[in-house]
Amino acid sequence: MKKTVPTYELYGEKTGERPDFWLHCETIPSRSSLYHWEIGLHRHESFFQILYIAGGSGDAVFGSAVHTIEPPVVITVPPAHDHGFRFSRDIDGFVFTILASHLKVSPGERSRLGAWIATPRLTRLDGSAHATYVAGTLVRLAAEWETSRSHRTDLLDAYLTTALTLTARLGEADRDDDDPDASENDDRVQRFEALLQKHYRSHWPAAAYARELHLSLTHLNRITRTATGLSAHEMITRKLVAEAGRDLVFTRASVQEICFRLGFADPAYFSRFFLRQTGMTPRAWRLAERARLGA
Numbered sequence: 001m002k003k004t005v006p007t008y009e010l011y012g013e014k015t016g017e018r019p020d021f022w023l024h025c026e027t028i029p030s031r032s033s034l035y036h037w038e039i040g041l042h043r044h045e046s047f048f049q050i051l052y053i054a055g056g057s058g059d060a061v062f063g064s065a066v067h068t069i070e071p072p073v074v075i076t077v078p079p080a081h082d083h084g085f086r087f088s089r090d091i092d093g094f095v096f097t098i099l100a101s102h103l104k105v106s107p108g109e110r111s112r113l114g115a116w117i118a119t120p121r122l123t124r125l126d127g128s129a130h131a132t133y134v135a136g137t138l139v140r141l142a143a144e145w146e147t148s149r150s151h152r153t154d155l156l157d158a159y160l161t162t163a164l165t166l167t168a169r170l171g172e173a174d175r176d177d178d179d180p181d182a183s184e185n186d187d188r189v190q191r192f193e194a195l196l197q198k199h200y201r202s203h204w205p206a207a208a209y210a211r212e213l214h215l216s217l218t219h220l221n222r223i224t225r226t227a228t229g230l231s232a233h234e235m236i237t238r239k240l241v242a243e244a245g246r247d248l249v250f251t252r253a254s255v256q257e258i259c260f261r262l263g264f265a266d267p268a269y270f271s272r273f274f275l276r277q278t279g280m281t282p283r284a285w286r287l288a289e290r291a292r293l294g295a
Contacts, residue, residue, distance in 0.1 A: 051075040056091030201263040206232035
C-alpha cells in the first residue's frame, strides 16, 4: 500500500493569526531540531517555500530524487510538490513560507520566471555579485520579518521579489541560448513588464506601451502571446486584477480606496470591471478568498 504524503500549511502546524500571514520566517535549526534534523516528505498546497542555507550540509528530497546540499545555496519549493530534508546538526539558515497567491508571478505562469519557480530547485550561490546580493537580501528579509517598523510590508515584498528574481537569474545563467531572436523577445517582454509595473495605475493602453518600446502593437502582441499566452491588453488587465486581489486579501482598505489607489475614477465601474474578470464582486471575492485562506 502506497504511503500518503501529508499536506501541511506550515510543517505540522497552522499559520496563526498574524496580519502578515502571507509570509512566515524561522531559522532552519529551530524547526529541524524538533524533528531530529530530518523533515519527512510532505507538501503544501497553497505555499511556496524558500530556504537559504548558509552553512552545514544535508540532503534535499524532491519526490524520489535526492540532492546534496552544499552551502551557500537557495532552495525553492513550489506548492503541491512532495519534499523533505535531512540536515547536519550545524545547519545554518532560514526558511521562508510564502502564500503562493501573494507572489508577483504564479508558479507555472507562462513567463520565464513563472516557469522557473514551478519546479523545485537548488541554486548555488557562486560568490558573484548577484549571489552575494541574494544572500544579503534574504538575511534582511528575515530581520525585517521580526520587526514591527513602518513600511514593513513594502520592504518584505521588495526583499522577497528581489531575492527570488535574482535567484532565478542565477539559476538560468548557465543555460545555453541558441536562438538570439527568442532572447531579444524575452528582453522586450521583460521591458514591457517593467513598464507595466511602473504605469499600470495610469491605465496606459497597449498601444502606448508599444510606442514606448518602439514596436508596433501587432509585434508587441505577438511576442507577449509567445512568452505568456496573453496579448498585451490581457496582460494589462491581469495586472490590474492581480493588484486589486492582493489589496482585497492582504489589506483592510475599502473597495473604494482600492479603486482609487489603482487609478479607477469610479468605484461602480471598478466593481463591474472586477466582476467581469473574476465572476465576483470585489467584496464577495475578498470574503471568499479570506475564508479559503483561513485569514
